[in-house]
Amino acid sequence: MPSTLPDGDPAPATGELPAGALSTLGERPFGFYVHVPFCVTRCGYCDFNTYTADELGPGASRRDYADTVVEEIRLARRVLGPAELPVETVFFGGGTPTLLPPEDLARILGAIGSEFGLRPGAEVTTEANPESVDPSCLDKLRHSGFNRISFGMQSAREHVLRVLERGHTPGRAAEAVREARAAGFEHVNLDLIYSTPGESDDDWRATLTAAIEAGPDHVSAYSLIVEEGTRLAARIRRGELPMPDDDVAADRYLIADEMLSQAGLRWYEVSNWAGSDAARCRHNLLYWTGGDWWAAGPGAHSHVGGTRWWNVKHPAAYAQRLAGGASPAHAREVLDTGDREAERLMLELRLASGYPLAEVAPGARPTVASALARGLLEPAAFRSGQMVLTLQGRLLADALIRDLLV
Structure with a gap:
């Protein structure tokens, strides 16, 4: 946290x-x-x-x-x-x-x-x-x-x-x-x-x-x-x-x-x-994988249905809010479709189950092809329609995700 x-x-x-x-x-x-x-x-x-x-x-x-x-x-x-x-x-x-x-x-x-x-x-x-x-x-x-x-x-x-x-x-x-x-x-x-x-x-x-x-x-x-x-x-x-x-x-x-x-x-x-x-x-x-969760406690971050919010940081302020009958939430953001899809890519590509190739944006297809050629994606999974990182791909996961989101 x-x-x-x-x-x-x-x-x-x-x-x-x-x-x-x-x-x-x-x-x-x-x-x-x-x-x-x-x-x-x-x-x-x-x-x-x-x-x-x-x-x-x-x-x-x-x-x-x-x-x-x-x-x-x-x-x-x-x-x-x-x-x-x-x-x-x-x-x-x-x-x-x-x-x-x-x-x-x-x-x-x-x-x-x-x-x-x-x-x-x-x-x-x-x-x-x-x-x-x-x-x-x-x-x-x-x-x-x-x-x-x-x-x-x-x-x-x-x-x-x-x-x-x-x-x-x-x-x-x-x-x-x-x-x-x-x-x-x-x-x-x-x-x-x-x-x-x-x-x-x-x-x-x-x-x-x-x-x-x-x-x-x-x-x-x-x-x-x-x-x-x-x-x-x-x-x-x-x-x-x-x-x-x-x-x-x-x-x-x-x-x-x-x-x-x-x-x-x-x-x-x-x-x-x-x-x-x-x-x-x-x-x-x-x-x-995009579930919903309520996070309780000072500074805790929650997510429900594309809305994310976070509580006040200090335990004293947190206790004071709740004692007064108010929510301890400090601020929030409502994610649009683009934000949610970008976040999904960032998280799911780090999983062994991978990310669906069909859902990659057209502009990112050359990056995907390059990643496959460089040995960063599993060929068998790719042929089945999933992007799954190889061991080398895991080492470069953050850089690859950044390139895919450009």
Whole structure:
């Protein structure tokens, strides 16, 4: 959840949505995102909308947060009206959601179920730092309805964790996976980061080995992005650390795909690998395939029927809005047909299922032909009418998408 809010049109104080957005409710999968903006410390690379205890200030507290989110869930029900919208996926992100007591997370999940209903077999995920849970916490979460958990492992090397300013020890993530499995979690993800300054190929291979041996059925691996305003960016600017190198990042991606594939984890989105179709993150797939979702919490971004809106950033302002009976929405935008098609291309081309060739704009056909000739698209899929990225294509996905949107 980025810390900087985009520009947009003013959002109504009631939270009311355009009639066009509501007219197609129920035609697409519906999910819920819950942003929990609390962290014990801020990691040096992090640009998310998160707050430590010292940063919260007056008017916001962890203690009352669950009650405030429940108020937004009730607002969501009023805004969306009587349409049947059983929730297919729920995702608690942060921040560190598991800094809240499991009872608070269960109460928020219970409110979503009470107001909207959870579809049978709904995927319910929480993110967690490895050091923020123990067997008792995991057991409570599992018994309250959570069936998927995502741990921020990042690296198995201590010196890399120090650069990232992560708080856990190298082996803690693997222990957390074992504890989650023992608690009955069906699906477990590990988040990894590569190309951290000071990381070697051997360090990255050791991280992948440790992640695979821990036994998750899903791994997400992201190249480190140096965000302006972070402590990491300041250290690089002062010359204390080198800037991550794009060629090194590409090599690390190839290492990741090779090792994860050999371990039975197959890519289904450029940065995500799963051990089976059931292990794929259904909540993220909902984002990537144009579903609808309500996002609760400060700074959270929602999307319903082509209307996107985002909440006020600070937890105190968020709580104040809801306490006064108003929507916490800060601004919004209504996407036109061109915006929606461009976004669809950007997201679907990153998926292993690909993007329909027939829906490529005529002006982009020469770019498609060039991409095929350069080995960026799978020939067999192309003959079947789909654009699917090859391994080389995944490395150049962002540049190819930009060219297709020109």
